[in-house]
Amino acid sequence: xxxxxxxxxxxxALSRKYASTPFDATGAAVDALRDELASTCDGVLEQGKKLxxxxxxxxxxxxxxYASRMAKQMGVPxxxxxxxxxxxxxGETALGKEMKAIAARGELVPDALVLDILDKRVKRGxxxxxxGFLLDGFPRTVPQAETLSTMVEVTxxxxxxxxxxxxxxxxxxxxxCGECGKSFNIADIRSEKAGEQTIIMPPLNPPQExxxxxxxxxxxxxxxxxxxxxxxKKSTIPxxxxxxxxxxxxxxxxxxxxxxxxxxxLKHIIDILKASTR
Ligand SMILES: Nc1ncnc2c1ncn2[C@@H]1O[C@H](COP(=O)(O)OP(=O)(O)O)[C@@H](O)[C@H]1O
Numbered sequence: 097x098x099x100x101x102x103x104x105x106x107x108x109a110l111s112r113k114y115a116s117t118p119f120d121a122t123g124a125a126v127d128a129l130r131d132e133l134a135s136t137c138d139g140v141l142e143q144g145k146k147l148x149x150x151x152x153x154x155x156x157x158x159x160x161x162y163a164s165r166m167a168k169q170m171g172v173p174x175x176x177x178x179x180x181x182x183x184x185x186x187g188e189t190a191l192g193k194e195m196k197a198i199a200a201r202g203e204l205v206p207d208a209l210v211l212d213i214l215d216k217r218v219k220r221g222x223x224x225x226x227x228g229f230l231l232d233g234f235p236r237t238v239p240q241a242e243t244l245s246t247m248v249e250v251t252x253x254x255x256x257x258x259x260x261x262x263x264x265x266x267x268x269x270x271x272x273c274g275e276c277g278k279s280f281n282i283a284d285i286r287s288e289k290a291g292e293q294t295i296i297m298p299p300l301n302p303p304q305e306x307x308x309x310x311x312x313x314x315x316x317x318x319x320x321x322x323x324x325x326x327x328x329k330k331s332t333i334p335x336x337x338x339x340x341x342x343x344x345x346x347x348x349x350x351x352x353x354x355x356x357x358x359x360x361x362l363k364h365i366i367d368i369l370k371a372s373t374r
Contacts, residue, residue, distance in 0.1 A: 119300055120165065121358035129362040133169045136369045143373055146251050147172050147228030150235070152336055153256035155324045156267035158350055160279075162256065162361055163232040165354075169362070173226055177233035180213050181205060200314045202323035204331060207239050218247055236332045241339070252368060253339040258350040260325065262287050262295060267321040269299070270313060273306035280310070297353045 137147055147170055151163045160176055167174035181199060184192035191213075195205050204210075214234055221229060228251075235241040244250060258266075262285055269283025285297035302310060315324065339345040348364055350357055 118355050121355045126359045126362065129359055129366070130169045133166075133362050133366050133369075134171065136366050136373075137170045137172075140369050140373055141227055145372065146249055148231075148248055148251045149229070150231045150250055150253045150339070151233075151256060152253060152332065152339075152345075154258070154260070154263050154328045154332075155321060156263040156270070157256045157258045158266075158357075159232045159256060161354065162357070163230045165358065166361065166365060167230040170228070170230065170365075172228040172230055173221060175214075175217055175221075175229050175231050175234075177210060177214065177231070177236075180217065181210065184213065200320070202315050202320040202327060204236055204327055207237055207243070210234065210236075211240065211243055214244075215247060235335050236328075238334050238338050241335050250339075250344060251372070253345040254365070254368075255336050255339075255345055255347045256350055257347055259287060259289070259292075259295065262297070263325065264318060264321050266297070267316050267324075268318055270316050271302065271310040272313070273302060274309040274311045276306060278302070278306065280306070293351060295351060300354075 140147060149170075149172075151159045153159045160174075160178070163176070164174045181195055185196045185199065186192070191209060195209065198205050218229070231250075235244050265283045265285055266281060269281045269285075271280045271282055272278070273280070279300075280302040281300045283297070284299045285295065287295045315321070336345060346364070346368055348361060351360075
């Protein structure tokens with residue numbers, strides 16, 4: 097209880113400092129990039145190509161944050177493996193009960209279980225005529241990547257990267273409103289490293305009405321976050337190399353908050369798509 101009260105007090109203090117931290121980039125220039133991404137995607141599909149993208153990246157790098165925003169512009173669904181796992185857990189299905197303890201330890205759920213869930217979601221998308229997907233948090237092992245390649249063609253992989261010290265702070269700062277379900281982050285990050293660019297990521301603070309309802313994922317404690325990072329290094333970095341070897345992977349370093357990152361990421365994706373249509 098004390099820890100939760102403290103986080104609410106911290107969030108309130110921070111909200112006074114950053115009165116209106118934008119959760120997204122705004123302005124005519126970034127809107128023009130959003131429109132350009134949407135029309136570039138239309139062009140890709142008109143050429144009969146697919147928009148089957150994978151977002152890779154360590155825990156806390158912002159896969160979900162950016163995948164959800166980019167998917168909207170690309171006109172494809174954002175499929176978050178983590179959300180699919182949490183839905184099974186919340187549904188208290190037999191599968192969900194098995195997954196709950198595994199996820200709480202920060203370990204990966206067995207390949208067969210997540211593949212079964214994903215296969216159902218991909219098949220539903222195909223049946224409903226979805227024009228592709230932005231897959232977040234899958235694959236996380238090379239066997240998953242190999243099986244995925246037998247299910248659908250992956251057309252591009254974007255690997256989001258961020259310094260590890262920031263990843264831990266970001267994961268530990270993640271909060272969710274227990275009522276509206278929106279995601280926030282109370283971490284107030286200013287990372288200065290000799291010889292490297294200073295990275296500033298202001299908190300994404302909840303509105304007043306969410307303060308008292310903030311929850312934290314059980315796997316977002318520092319101990320479990322560090323365990324998830326070790327799992328990432330052991331199991332998922334080989335996936336990066338798998339896709340790099342196929343010439344499908346592009347690295348994208350996160351250098352700041354959402355307003356600074358969004359236009360650069362939009363341009364990065366547009367350039368990749370335009371190169372694929374030449
Ligand atoms: N592709 C996957 N393979 C196995 N387990 C997964 C996979 N994706 C998600 N999970 C399980 O769900 C948990 C939460 O996933 P997610 O929210 O994507 O974590 P993160 O924030 O580390 O990216 C993981 O720690 C893991 O237990």
